[in-house]
């Protein structure tokens with residue numbers, strides 16, 4: 001019915017949410033399943049949209065419809081407007097499609113005037129109550145519909161209490177309230193130059209207009225922007241006959257959740273107040289009673305309510321958040337909606353609902369937002385405390401969790417602080433591999449530069465450690481050991497708190513809540529694994545992270561970045577000797593020092609992973625990253641290597657690059673120094689044979705070559721490493737099966753993927769570099785300007801976080817199509833940071849990848865996202 005703009009509650013249903021708003025649709029639904037809902041009707045969101053189109057007037061046909069519905073309402077409830085004995089009073093409330101709690105306007109007790117106030121006094125036998133309601137209504141109407149500030153009225157009330165030497169509103173008599181009503185009307189007249197409208201229809205029209213207009217009040221606009229709600233949806237208006245919870249000791253009002261919204265436990269959770277209206281519960285003036293006590297004072301009402309909560313849960317198949325009022329011993333339900341809940345409660349409720357036969361496993365899986373699992377795996381700050389805390393700056397939410405501690409600006413200071421038993425936060429301009437030990441010792445990491453795939457972000461996520469990166473609002477002076485924002489300075493040793501889930505930096509030492517994993521979590525994740533068809537591996541380069549990832553359900557290692565193994569204190573000197581060698585002999589001798597430690601690394605990793613696949617990426621970063629840059633460190637190294645300081649310094653400068661991300665790195669290193677990769681594959685194979693000979697497992701190494709852009713690079717490197725592998729097999733008189741594949745991270749590789757696939761057994765998409773090179777954005781510097789791209793709507797999301805499906809995604813599609821054409825057995829995975837981001841995981845599922853690989857703490861998120869992708873688009 002195109003021209004129908006007003007629906008009685010009995011005409012609507014829950015599926016009409018976009019027209020009736022969430023509240024209106026649920027009131028209609030509850031009415032139709034026979035629950036005690038006060039009668040009323042809903043003016044649609046379409047009416048709100050037309051109201052704006054018509055230049056903010058209520059057109060004639062709409063007013064006629066409203067009149068018609070009012071007549072019906074009067075008939076249904078047996079009351080009428082302006083009745084001297086039993087008057088109809090209504091509430092007028094907003095109700096948008098998406099809940100916007102408290103953002104728009106509400107008017108209660110509409111219909112009160114000089115006649116109906118008597119009627120209310122007569123019907124309730126309570127004159128004081130009637131006049132109190134009347135003066136509240138005048139104030140609310142004047143404020144909400146006509147814009148007269150509330151304080152004008154409040155000050156009169158306070159004056160009267162002072163004159164009468166009383167402190168409580170409730171001590172005012174009916175006569176006092178009558179005087180107040182008169183005075184309130186005088187204010188109204190003085191402010192607006194017109195009388196307070198006695199005609200309820202006029203009151204209603206003005207109130208409906210006010211609610212429509214509250215759709216565009218500043219706080220509603222801000223809320224919509226924050227929650228991505230479109231501005232053109234409009235709000236519905238619900239007009240509902242009033243029931244009173246403040247009519248004495250057999251009346252009351254309350255709010256209850258059908259289950260505990262913090263833990264998910266299946267028991268009624270809520271509170272109520274006797275002789276009160278809804279605002280009293282919200283305003284917190286009186287302390288409400290726990291819902292179970294209602295049983296003692298009104299057992300019948302309590303039983304009826306409990307019964308209704310069961311009906312509503314069964315009907316909506318979800319935990320409900322219900323508002324109710326008791327008027328003279330009769331229960332009314334004013335609202336129900338799906339209750340907001342913590343992640344822990346979300347899992348428990350979903351699992352319990354499956355056991356109770358109300359929803360399927362698939363529905364349970366679809367109800368959890370994958371990123372919500374972060375709440376279960378990392379500590380968080382209590383929301384209440386955050387509201388009271390001072391925000392210092394905002395950066396990128398690089399690695400979730402919460403951390404608080406004293407700030408230090410150098411990795412070794414963090415290590416020392418930890419040894420003293422302090423909690424420390426590492427603050428740096430940006431981190432580099434040298435900072436690793438400080439990062440391990442820190443509670444959290446804050447950097448001023450760098451994006452979502454910067455060193456700090458990637459390493460922190462790997463460790464499951466809280467990190468705020470690219471926080472360009474702070475200036476870090478590492479030498480002076482200070483950081484400053486526009487108007488604050490922080491020195492070493494002061495407390496800061498980081499929220500890595502929102503990217504917010506707070507002043508002071510905020511207390512954390514540790515996560516708890518309920519038994520339901522394991523069961524839920526088991527269902528997730530039954531459903532998903534794409535594998536989930538981890539990015540890990542040490543036994544500890546690998547073990548953590550296995551605990552979170554990883555099915556293998558998709559990326560072992562071998563450079564992380566080079567940084568350990570015990571081996572960095574050998575690595576540096578290898579880099580600085582001036583002859584092949586020297587380099588070979590340094591590599592010989594590294595071989596046994598690398599072999600041991602792989603051995604330990606294989607031990608943890610058992611027969612699960614392990615993809616090892618050969619050395620990738622530019623060599624200068626391993627070299628010292630401070631003079632004192634160069635001096636120390638010169639001594640260890642018995643060379644002169646000046647010679648060494650020259651060599652270090654020679655190796656420095658302007659844009660190392662596009663420089664001498666990845667397979668390019670192996671073209672120059674094939675012996676490095678030879679040492680690495682030797683270590684991989686010897687470790688695998690060691691394990692095999694001990695009779696443990698058959699290891700099936702996957703060797704991955706980074707940054708291939710041309711098939712000839714791959715051919716050259718492959719040839720070198722296969723030669724070395726064959727040498728190992730001969731020496732050991734044993735063999736293991738292995739695979740050689742490449743990372744796909746250079747656009748040229750994507751568009752020549754057929755040539756590359758003829759030389760590779762697998763592709764693993766390195767989407768960090770593919771995004772960098774696809775856009776031409778430096779990974780390390782894009783953090784500085786990408787925020788503005790998002791704010792100005794140029795990009796919807798940061799492409800280093802969520803795959804840019806139309807561009808970088810297209811390169812992936814092309815690579816897969818060409819690659820599979822040339823090699824039908826080609827295995828496909830992704831190991832860029834996108835492998836743990838839900839929308840990217842869904843895209844990878846659609847592309848048909850065999851697996852995604854991500855940091856250990858994102859494994860559960862990737863598993864859930866993969867299961868949801870399978871439910872949405874089965875493959």
Ligand code: PEP
Pocket residue numbers: 453559561620745765766767768769770831832833
């Ligand atoms: C990538 O480029 O996506 C990748 C996984 O490699 P890295 O981040 O180590 O360059």
Ligand code: MG
Pocket residue numbers: 706745766768769
């Ligand atoms: Mg890369």
